Amino acid sequence: MVTPGFVDSHTHLVFAGDRSEEFHLRRAGTSYGELLAQGRGILATVNATRSTDTNTLTETAINRLHTMCHYGTTTVEAKTGYGLDMVTEEACLRILNNLNALETSPSYKYKRVRVVPTFLGAHVVPPEYKDRRSAYVDLIVDEMLPSFVGLARFCDAFCEREAFSFAECHRILEQASSLGYKLKIHADQLSPSGGAKLAAELGATSADHLDHADDADLDRLREAGVIATLLPGCSYSLRSPYPSARRFIDHGLHVALATDFNPGTSYCENMQTILSLAMSSMDMSIEEALQAVTINGARALALHDEIGSIEVGKRCELALWSIHDYHEIGYHFGINLIQSVLIVS
Numbered sequence: 573m574v575t576p577g578f579v580d581s582h583t584h585l586v587f588a589g590d591r592s593e594e595f596h597l598r599r600a601g602t603s604y605g606e607l608l609a610q611g612r613g614i615l616a617t618v619n620a621t622r623s624t625d626t627n628t629l630t631e632t633a634i635n636r637l638h639t640m641c642h643y644g645t646t647t648v649e650a651k652t653g654y655g656l657d658m659v660t661e662e663a664c665l666r667i668l669n670n671l672n673a674l675e676t677s678p679s680y681k682y683k684r685v686r687v688v689p690t691f692l693g694a695h696v697v698p699p700e701y702k703d704r705r706s707a708y709v710d711l712i713v714d715e716m717l718p719s720f721v722g723l724a725r726f727c728d729a730f731c732e733r734e735a736f737s738f739a740e741c742h743r744i745l746e747q748a749s750s751l752g753y754k755l756k757i758h759a760d761q762l763s764p765s766g767g768a769k770l771a772a773e774l775g776a777t778s779a780d781h782l783d784h785a786d787d788a789d790l791d792r793l794r795e796a797g798v799i800a801t802l803l804p805g806c807s808y809s810l811r812s813p814y815p816s817a818r819r820f821i822d823h824g825l826h827v828a829l830a831t832d833f834n835p836g837t838s839y840c841e842n843m844q845t846i847l848s849l850a851m852s853s854m855d856m857s858i859e860e861a862l863q864a865v866t867i868n869g870a871r872a873l874a875l876h877d878e879i880g881s882i883e884v885g886k887r888c889e890l891a892l893w894s895i896h897d898y899h900e901i902g903y904h905f906g907i908n909l910i911q912s913v914l915i916v917s
Contacts, residue, residue, distance in 0.1 A: 573892075573893040573895055573896065573897070573898055574882075574890055574891070574892055574893070575862060575866065575882075575890070575891050575893065575898075576646075576866040576867070576879070576880055576881055576882055576889060576890065576891065577644060577645065577646025577647065577866075577879075577889035577890055577891045577913055577915065578643075578644045578645040578646065578647075578843040578865045578866065578869065578891065579645075579646070579647045579828075579865065579866060579867075579869030579870045579872075579873065579875075579879060579880055580640065580645045580647070580648045580649065580830050580831050580833070580843055580865075580869065581649045581688075581778065581801055581828050581830045581869040581870075581872035581873050582649055582651075582756075582778075582780050582801055582803060582830035582831070582832050582872075583648055583649060583650050583651065583830065583831055583832065583833040583834070584650070584651050584653060584654070584692075584832070584833060584834035584835075585633050585636060585637070585648065585650035585651070585668070585687070585833065586621070586629055586632075586633050586650065586652065586654065586664045586667055586668065587617050587620070587621050587629075587654045587834070587835055588617070588620040588621045588623070588624035588628070588629060588632070588654075589616060589617050589619070589620025589621065589624075589835060590620075590835065591612070591613075591616060591617065591835045591836045594607055594612055594613065594616075594836060595809065595839075598809075598810065598811070599811070604734070604762065604810060604837070605733075605734050605762070608696065608734050611699070613696075613836055614653075614654070614695055614696045614836065615696065615698075615699060617654045617834075617835055617836065618654050618655070618656050618696075618698060618699075620654075621654040621655060621660060621664075622655060622657070622660050626663055626667065629663075629664070629667055630667050630670065630671075633650075633667060633668075633671060634671065634674075636833070636841060637671065637685050637687070639841045639842075640685065640833075640841045640842075640843075641685050641913055642908065642910070643841065643842040643843060643844055643908055643910055644843060644844065644891040644910040644913060645685065645841075645843050646685055646686070646879075646889035646890075646891070646913055646915050647685065647686040647688065647869075647870070647873070647875070647879055647889065648685055648686070648687050648688065649687075649688040649690055649726070649830075649872075649873055650668050650671075650687050650688065650689060650690065651690040651691075651692040651695075651728055652664040652665055652668075652689075652690070652691055652692050652693065652724075653692030653693065653694075653695030653728075653730075654695070655693075656693065656695065656696070656698035657698065658711075658715065658716060658719070661691070661693055661716060661720070662719070662720065662723070665689055665691065665720055665723040665724055666723065668687050668689040669687075669689060669723060671687045672686065672687050684915045684917060685915070686879075686887075686889075688725050688726070688873050688875070689723060689724045689725055689726075690724055690725065690726040690727070690728050690756060691716070691717070691720050691723070691724035691726070691727050691728070691748075691753070692727075692728040692729070692730070693711075693712045693716050693717075693744075694709075694712055694728070694729035694730060694735070694736050694740070694741065694744050695730050695735065696730065696734070696735050696736075697735075697736075705740075709736075709740050709743065709744065712744055713743060713744060713747045717744075717747055717748055717751055717753070718751060721751050721752060721753075724753060725753070725754055725873075726753060726754045726755065726756050726777070726873075727744070727745060727748035727749075727753040727754075727755060727756070728755075728756040728757060728758065729741040729744050729745055729757055729758065730758040731757055731758060731759055731760075731765045731766060731767035731770060732758065732761060732762050732763065732765050732767070733762070733763055733765065734762065735758070738765065738766040738767075738769075738770060741757065741767070741770055742770055742773075742774070745757065745770070745774050745776070746774065749774060749775075754776075754777050754874055755771070755774055755775070755776035755777060756776055756777060756778050756779075756780060757770060757771045757776050757778075757779050757780065758780055758781055759771055759779040759780060759781055759782055759785065760779075760781060760782050760783060760784040760785045760789070761781035761782075761783050761784070761806070762783075762784070763784055764784040764785070764786065765784075767779060767781075767782075768782060768785040768789035768790075768792065768793055769789060769792060771793065771796070771798050772789075772792035772793050772795070772796035772798055773792075773796075775796055775797070775798070776796075776798050777798070777799060777872065777873070777874050778798060778799040778800070778801045778828065778871075778872040778873075779793055779798050779799075779800060779801070780801040780802075780803060780830070780832075780872075781801075781802075781803055781806070782800055782801075782802065782815060782820075783807075783812065783813070783815050787819075787823070790819070790820060790823040790825060791823060793823075793825055794823055794824045794825050798825075799825070799826050799827075799828050799868065799871050799872040800820045800825045800826070800827050800828070801827075801828040801829070801830055801872050802815055802817055802820070802827060802828070802829055802830075802850070802854065802864075803829075803830055803831070803832040803838065804829070804846055804849035804850055804853060804854060805831055805832050805833075805837075805838030805840045805845070805846060805849070806832055806837045806838045807849075807853070808838070808849060809836075809837045809838050809839070810837055814849070814853040814854050815854065816854060816855050817850060817854040817855055817856045817860070817864075818854075818855040818856070821856075821860065826868045826871050827856075827860070827864050827868060828864050828865075828868040828869045828871065828872040829843075829846050829847070829850050829861065829864040829865050829868075829869070830843075830846070830865075830869065830872070831843060831845075831846055842908075843865050844901070844905075844908065844909060844910070845905075846865065847861050847862070847865060847901060847902060848901075848902045848905045850864065851902040852902065858898065858899060858901055858902060861901075861902070862898070862901070866880050866881065867880035867881045868880075887915075887916070887917060888914065888915065888916035888917075889913070889914075889915050890913060890914040890915075891910055891913055892910070892911045892912050892913065892914065893909055893910060893911060894909055894910070894911040895909055
C-alpha cells in the first residue's frame with residue numbers, strides 16, 4: 573500500500589535536556605501548572621537549550637528527523653520557543669532553516685524531509701522577565717518579530733493562563749501578521765482561554781489543541797477557514813480527556829492530527845501512534861485519520877497545493893507500507909508498518 577507521506581504540522585523539534593521525571597511526577601498528582609510554577613516544565617527545557625551549543629542542537633534535530641522519517645513523516649513543522657531570548661531563538665530558527673539546506677549535503681541522513689520553521693517566542697515568559705512580562709512582550713513585538721522575518725513561515729503563541737493572555741497574544745500575532753508571517757496559535761488546551769476565538773478573528777492558518785473549545789468556537793473557526801489541529805499525544809501524556817474529533821468534523825472543520833513532539837507533554841516522533849490514538853480514543857474512522865495526517869496536515873501548513881495528496885504537479889512525498897490492506901492501520905499497532913518513504917523534490 574502507498575499513501576502520501578505524513579505531514580506532522582505541530583512539533584517542537586529543537587531542544588536539549590530531559591524531562592522524564594515530570595512524566596512520573598504528573599502521575600503522582602503534580603499538575604502541569606504546578607510544575608511550571610516550580611521552574612520545571614518549559615522553563616527546564618529553556619535552561620537546557622540555552623546552555624547547549626548549536627552543533628549539538630543541530631545533530632540532535634537531525635537524528636529526530638531521521639526517526640520521524642523512519643515512521644513515515646515527510647514534512648515537519650518545527651517551532652522555536654525553548655530559547656526565549658534573541659540569541660537562542662535566532663540560533664534555533666537558523667538551525668531549522670539549515671536543516672532544509674542539508675538536502676545537497678553528502679551526509680544528509682533523512683531523505684529530504686521538509687522542515688517548516690515557526691517562531692514561538694510567546695511560549696512562556698522567561699525567568700529573567702518574571703516580574704516584567706510586558707517588557708518581554710515588547711521584546712517579541714519590537715525586536716524579535718522584525719528581526720526574524722524570512723527565517724520563519726509562521727508565528728505561534730501559547731494563549732493560556734500559564735503562558736500569555738488573550739490580549740498579549742492578540743498584540744503579538746497582529747504584529748506578526750503585519751510583517752508577513754502566517755499565524756498559528758496554541759488554543760484552549762488547558763482551559764477556555766479564548767485562543768480559538770482569537771485564531772478566527774485574526775484568520776490564523778490553524779488553531780492547535782482546542783481541548784476546551786466550545787461549539788461557538790468551532791463555528792467561528794469553520795467560518796474563518798481555520799484548520800483544527802488535534803494533538804492526542806498530549807492527552808496520553810497528561811492523562812487528560814481526549815477531545816472528540818467527531819465533534820469538530822460534525823461542525824464542518826478540517827481536522828489535522830500531529831504529534832506535538834516535545835520533551836514534556838508528548839515525547840513521540842511516531843505519527844502512526846497518533847493515528848492509532850485518534851481511532852481508538854477520538855472517534856475517528858481510518859479514512860478520516862489518514863486525511864488528518866496527510867492533506868489536512870498540509871492544510872494546517874498552507875501547503876495543500878504542494879503536498880498531502882498524490883496528484884500530478886505536487887511534490888512527490890510517499891509512504892510505502894508493509895501491509896496489503898489499509899484497514900490494518902490501527903488494528904495492528906505498536907510496530908512500524910512503514911517499509912520506506914520516497915521523496916522526490
